[in-house]
Amino acid sequence: MLGPAALLAVAVLTTVAGLAFSGGAAPLQLQDPGPAVRWGLPIAKLFVDLGAAGMIGALVLAIWALSPKKPEFDAALDVAAASAAVLTVASAATALFTFLDVTGEPLDLGDAFGQKLGQFLTSIPLGQAWLTTTLIAAAVTVLCFAVRNHTALVFVAVLAVVSLVPLAQQGHAAGAAGHNAAVTALGLHLVFAAAWLGGLLTLVLLQGRLGARLPVVLARYSSVALISFIVVAVSGYASAALRIGDWPQLTTPYGVLVIGKVAALIALGLFGALQRRWLIARITRGVASEGADAASRGRGTFWLLVVIELGFMGIASGLAAALARTATPVSEDAAGTLARTPAEILTGEPLPPAPDWWRYFTEWNPDLIWLLAAGFGIFFYLAGVRRLRRRGDSWPVYRTILWVAGLLLLAWVTSGGISAYEQYLFSSHMLGHMLLTMGIPVLLVPGAPVTLAARAIHRRDDGSRGGREWILLAVHSRFASIIANPIVAAVLFAGSLWVFYYSPLFRWTMLDHIGHEWMIAHFLITGYLFVQSLIGIDPVPYRLPYAFRLVLLLGTMAFHAFFGLSIMLSSGILLADWYGAMGWGTDALLDQQLGGGIAWSIGEIPTVALAITVAMQWSRSDEKESKRRDRHADRTGDSELEEYNARLQALAERDG
Structure with missing residues (x-):
């Protein structure tokens, strides 16, 4: 238990030192809540972070690295349940401390205090966020004890991640420009830091149960840790850039704490590299050939490095808790100075330059979720192709080119000029929609990622589940x-257009960043399913005959074109209180009609490509079937044809 103790001690000491250095726990001039609240709130948040890390890390390790056939699996779920319980208590304590800090109320057990606290938790967004986190953590605690099914644990892990969403929406920049980017960066940072730290903590707690399986489990955890390190580094940089602003601000107390956290992150990266490149191989060799003494020495070195690594993780966690209470160089009230136009009031963002065709390629509004998804998608695809080539298997070059092009297009649509202008212009929004639901899937589907994964990823034989x-x-x-199913995919593809734009979902995606991310995922998935049902290479339960595929395509796209025409001919503005206030003196109705024209015309280009592809596949299928019959005839000497002719002759003789 030396590792967890070192983590906890270093994290608490670092939090205290960071608060003392930055003044984050200094008395307030007005409505000072007292030292118990000033120091108790960041300590409680530290335990929130540690509890979330243990919960998510243990669940990820159980889902990805451990076998349900081994005692290690149940032990990991016990760690997840205990960590979720810690998160529950710490979140409740943080909610109380936050109430005392915001209101300046003294702690009291009377009815009036309880009513005010209840109103804070149920009516104020900040209180609602902490109440939500507390309730979800409590639910995860129960589920970790009750659910032991490997597949069902995925949904428990998703619920555990959802518990961090309210925390991500409470960042320093929640009211300032860059709010959406801040929420995304902080959310990614919290989730992947939790998986990284919690996974290592779970390994330490399971060391007695792993035995000879330690190298295997450690190698699987290292893959998770490497991905987490990259995401934490990128999201941490994005968060720091939003909150610090210019380089000279690094000399402020907040900047100094950020530098300390970066140094701890670099040290952790070096530990991870040492672990992957040297230590795992040494332990594996010791177990396989060098005997018990060599294996024991390897494990001893490993656990020593783990304790040191947990110490650095404690430093990073403590600095994160101190940063949460330290004033940022970029003020949270910066958004107030941006409220000059209706568009800036609605979005909280400075109005970008007036658009032209060139600015769609020069303006950027990065979305880290989809940038990272595209980057990892390209890397793992190329790694799979390389693995096939190294063992002598072939993989068509055109598939790789289409897959990479599709993900690069996804990165541009979600982070380039379309993303920069879609909040202000309906036409930009519709262009992005058409590319997400039709353009990108037409490139991704022929890449056959499932087929590549099935061929390239190693099969596991110990009962655990990896990527394959x-x-x-x-x-x-x-x-x-x-x-x-082709019919269901077509209904989802075409029907969701009408449901989305003529229901409150459209407004939700404009007002809420989570709704915006859901919109991107929904359009991308429904488009992928529809294209997959027409020209897909990957295995599916059922495929329509080629003739019916063409009928389905033409029918669906006619429905799609009718939707575009309805937008073009509409005399009212969709979300008039939003798009009607946007732009640079742009006529919102004309821009909406332009968006309808984009939906009607741009959609025809992928339709033609899909129709040509279906026709080509149909032709190749007929050619393959003809060649198969010819080969069969050559092997059997046309026995089927001779048998058929003999039967006809017998019938003719009988009739005669």
Whole structure:
């Protein structure tokens, strides 16, 4: 238990030192809540972070690295349940401390205090956020004890991640320009830092149960840790850039704490590299060939490095808790100075330059979620192709080119000029929608990622599930068989247009950043399913004959074109109180009609490409079938044809 103790001690000491240095716990001039609240609130938030890390890290390790056939699996879920319980208590304490800090109320057990606290938790967004986190953490605590099914644990892990969403929405920049970017960066930072720290903590607690399986589990955890390190580094940089502003601000107390956290992150990266490149191989060799003494020495070195690594993680966690109470160089009230136009009031962002065709390629509004998704998608795809080539297998070059092009297009649509202008111009929004639902899937589907994963990822034989097992399980699940059905995919593709734009969903995606991310994922997935049902290479439960595929395509796109025409001919503005206030003197109705024209015309280009591809596949299928019959005839000497002719002759003789 030396590792967890070192983590906790270093984290608390670093938090206290960071608060003392930055003045984050200094008395307030007005409504000072007292030293118990000033020091107790960041300490409680530290335990929130540690509890969330243990909960998410243990669940990720159980889902990805451990086998349900081994005692290690149940032990990891016990760690997750205990960590979720810590998160529950710490979140409740943080909610109380936050109430005392915001209101300046003295702690009291009377009815009036309870009513005010209840109103804070149920009516004020900040209180609602902490109440939500507390309730979700409590639910995860129970589920970790009750659920032991490997597949069901995925949904428990998703619920555990959802518990961090309210925390991500409470960042320093919650009211300032760059709020959406701040929420995304902080959310990614919290989730992947939790998986990284919690996974290592779980390994330490399970060391007695792993035994000879330590090298295998450690290698699987190292993959998670490497991905987490990259995401934490990128999201941490984005968060710091939003909150610090210019380089000279690094000399402020907030900047100094950020530098300390960066130094701890670099040290952790070096530990991870040492672990992956040297230590795992040494332990594996000791277990396999060098005997018990060599293996024991390797494990001893490993656990020593783990304790040191947990110490640095404690430093990073403590600095994060101190940063949460330290004033940022970029003020949270910066958004007030931006409220010059209705567009800036609604979005909280400075109005970008007036658009022209060139600015769609020069303006940027980065979305870290989709930039990282595109980057990892390209890397793992190329790694899979390289693995196939190294063992002598072939993989068509055109598939790789299309996959990379599709993900690069996804990165541009979600982070380039379209993303910069879609909040202000309906036409930009519709252009992005058409590319997400039709343009990008037409490039991604021929890349056949499921087929590549099934061929390139190693199969596991110990009962655990890696990338190959989870992908194939998802593809062959009953849910996938329903949504991948060509008719269902077509209904989702075309029907969601009408449901989305003529329901409150459209407004939700404009006002809420989470709604915006849901919109991107929804359009991308429905478009992918529809294109997959027409020209897909990856395995699906059922495929229509080629003739019916063409009929389905033409029918669906006619429905799609009718939607575009309805927008073009509309005399009212969709979300008039939003798009009607946007732009640079732009006529909102004309811009909306332009968006309808984009939906009607741009959609025809992928339609033609899909129709040509279906026709080509149909032709190749007929050619393959003809060649198959010719080969069969050559092997059997046209026995089927001779038998058929003999039968006809017998019938003719009988009739005669």
